[in-house]
Amino acid sequence: MIAVAVLAICGLLTGCSAGHDAVAQGGTFEFVSPGGKTDIFYDPPSSRSRPGPLAGPDLADPSHTMSLDDSIFSGNVVVINVWGQWCGPCRAEVTQLQQVYDATRESGASFLGIDVRDNNRQAALDFVNDRAISYPSIYDPAMRTLIAFGGKYPTTVIPSTLVLDRQHRVAAVFLRELLASDLRPVVQKLTQEAPPGVQPPGQQGPSR
Structure with a gap:
């Protein structure tokens, strides 16, 4: 059923796609698109799970391996966008x-x-520099990083975007091109969540 859903998605999307879907083991996240939807949300938070390891060479600095363990991602909501400069x-x-x-x-x-x-x-560096993109990217021409992500994630759908909560569990998947108005409310909602034992921003208790 999962394979059928993924094939249906790929046939309907207007984004760029090529090759075959890859399946890898890792983490506990398993991608399922109910009814072939392109916007998938994992709620309540207890229904979310972590993906496999995510690491690869920094696009801007080949000597640096980026991963979700880097301090810039620790405790944060993380938006992961799969892209290519060749993709309209x-x-x-x-x-x-x-x-x-x-x-x-x-x-x-x-x-x-x-x-x-x-x-x-x-060419990829020129793409991000020309558009003044200030967040980092992993350089993954062979898609090893994406395949290691696992969970039967449909690797043929480009662009696609995943949103991880503060515990780095998959909270949302978008298998299509996004506008800022699509993504912003999802990210803002997730930033109000927090790991167990930590109160969300703006919801601290009264001072004593």
């Missing part, structure tokens, strides 16, 4: 993502791109 919808979407990043990073949101199927690193 990605070109339109990336500035929308930057707008949401600018609006939410002070509230505890981090962004991470995964640049896939780009065999020319410089």
Whole structure:
């Protein structure tokens, strides 16, 4: 049933796609798109689970391996966008993502791109620099990082976006191009959540 749902999604989306879906084991997250939906939300929070390991070379600095264990992501909501400079919808979407990043990073949101199927690193760097994109990306031309993510995530759908909560569990998946107005309320809602034992921003108890 999962395979049928994923095939239905890929046939309906207007984004860029190529190759075959890859399945990998890791974490406890399992992607399921009920009824072939392109916007999937995992609520209540107790229904969420963590993906497999996410790590790869920094697009801007090949000597640095980026991962969700980096301090810039610790305790934050993390928006993960799968993109390629060769993908038309990605070109339109990336500035929308930057707008949401600018609006939410002070509230505890981090962004991470995964640049896939780009065999020319410089072209990808030029893409982000020309658009003044200030959040980092993993350079993943062979899609090893995305495959290791696991959970039967449909790797043919580009662009796509995942949103992880502060515990780095998958809270939302978008299998389409996004506008800032699509993503911002989702990120803002998640930044109001917090790991167990930590009160969300703006909801501290009265001082004594």
